[in-house]
Amino acid sequence: MIKRLFCSSLATLGMASAVALAADTPGSLMARYAQAAGVPVAALSATNGAALYRTEHPGRNAQPVSCASCHTANPKQAGRTRVGKAIEPLSPAANPERFTDAAKVEKWFRRNCQDVLQRECSAQEKGDFIAWLSQAK
Amino acid sequence: MNTLLRGIAVLAVTGTVSLLAFSLPSGEARGDGGDDTLPRLTHKAWQQECGSCHLAYAPSFLPKASWRRVMGGLDQHFGENASLDPATRADILKFLEANAADAGPSRMGRRVMQQMGPKDAPLRITETRWFVGKHDEVARATWSRKSVGSAANCAACHQRAEQGAFDDDSVRIPK
Numbered sequence: 001m002i003k004r005l006f007c008s009s010l011a012t013l014g015m016a017s018a019v020a021l022a023a024d025t026p027g028s029l030m031a032r033y034a035q036a037a038g039v040p041v042a043a044l045s046a047t048n049g050a051a052l053y054r055t056e057h058p059g060r061n062a063q064p065v066s067c068a069s070c071h072t073a074n075p076k077q078a079g080r081t082r083v084g085k086a087i088e089p090l091s092p093a094a095n096p097e098r099f100t101d102a103a104k105v106e107k108w109f110r111r112n113c114q115d116v117l118q119r120e121c122s123a124q125e126k127g128d129f130i131a132w133l134s135q136a137k
Numbered sequence: 138m139n140t141l142l143r144g145i146a147v148l149a150v151t152g153t154v155s156l157l158a159f160s161l162p163s164g165e166a167r168g169d170g171g172d173d174t175l176p177r178l179t180h181k182a183w184q185q186e187c188g189s190c191h192l193a194y195a196p197s198f199l200p201k202a203s204w205r206r207v208m209g210g211l212d213q214h215f216g217e218n219a220s221l222d223p224a225t226r227a228d229i230l231k232f233l234e235a236n237a238a239d240a241g242p243s244r245m246g247r248r249v250m251q252q253m254g255p256k257d258a259p260l261r262i263t264e265t266r267w268f269v270g271k272h273d274e275v276a277r278a279t280w281s282r283k284s285v286g287s288a289a290n291c292a293a294c295h296q297r298a299e300q301g302a303f304d305d306d307s308v309r310i311p312k
Contacts, residue, residue: 060216082217083191084286084293111218 026092026099026134033127044124049132052125057116065116075133092134099130175245175301180232182225190219192291192298194262196236197246202258204233215261263288275310284311 034041052067053075059065070087071079076094079087089095099105105126113121121129175195178184187193196204208230212220221229238246238253252266253259262268272288279285285293292298297307 081190082286084290085189085191107221111220114212114218 023100024102024105026130029099029102029105030127030130030134032102033123033130036123037127039124039127041127044127044131046128046132046135048125049128049130052121052129053132057118059116067112067116069116090133099134173302173304175303176243177301178236180229183229183232186221186225186229190217191289194291195245195301196233197238197241197243198249198262198268199237199265200239200250200253200258201234201237203260204230204237206258206260208233261289279310282311 030044031041034044053071054066054068054073056064056066059069067090070081071090075090078089081087088097090098092098109121109126113119113125175197178195183196184193199207207214208226211226212218234240236243238249240246249265249267252270259265280288291303294308294310295303296309297303
């Protein structure tokens with residue numbers, strides 16, 4: 001009985017760590033966002049993603065802001081936060097850890113879309129954004 | 138067979154106990170270093186979440202009341218949205234309160250509190266009288282150098298800030 005309990009708790013632990021390790025990929029996130037937007041993955045637009053990244057919006061103190069303000073014009077380069085801390089490159093080609101954790105991706109879209117666009121981003125926009133970043137080699 | 142079962146049971150119990158032992162003191166101070174060296178803190182969510190845009194500032198730099206204000210306004214955190222899910226927010230606040238300037242036995246905290254009014258709850262570490270006094274020889278123009286950015290960027294000058302070391306010897310003010 002004890003043995004069985006012990007084994008089953010081991011199995012549960014194993015499953016839990018498997019879930020924790022189950023990594024998302026740029027591709028799986030694109031599929032998820034496309035589905036949420038109600039479009040096929042092929043309808044995600046890298047061109048629109050690039051525009052989303054580069055378009056400037058009125059920010060604090062009338063200074064224009066865009067994603068590139070902190071992530072630089074080239075997402076394969078390291079950026080810098082407003083406080084001055086380095087930001088690892090956003091492009092998965094330069095930083096394979098990017099877009100491998102859905103919760104982290106959602107957290108930063110939520111924060112940064114609010115900061116830059118003053119609104120949330122749509123599922124389509126998020127999909128476009130990843131489509132553009134993951135296409136850059 | 139009985140011995141085997143008992144052995145497994147003992148192993149399981151020891152395993153659980155040692156797991157608990159390792160997970161309980163998360164973020165507990167491992168003792169103050171020198172006067173300007175902070176205790177090493179290891180709270181994972183604090184390091185990850187607070188440390189993604191700036192240095193994960195030590196809890197002993199501000200009193201509990203300040204940390205409650207900071208963590209209660211993360212959606213407008215000094216002009217940026219730093220919102221967290223409620224569970225992570227609560228977890229980090231608990232850690233900050235437990236190690237705040239007016240909470241623990243930290244020497245840094247005592248010094249910060251010596252110059253703080255009983256009802257003071259500043260939002261910025263740089264607003265505390267302790268901080269201002271410590272940096273009174275730094276010219277205003279130095280803070281705004283591009284290489285520094287702002288007074289929030291401890292590590293620009295304190296080369297070992299990430300390790301919690303703020304002694305004068307490890308200060309290099311960049312040009």
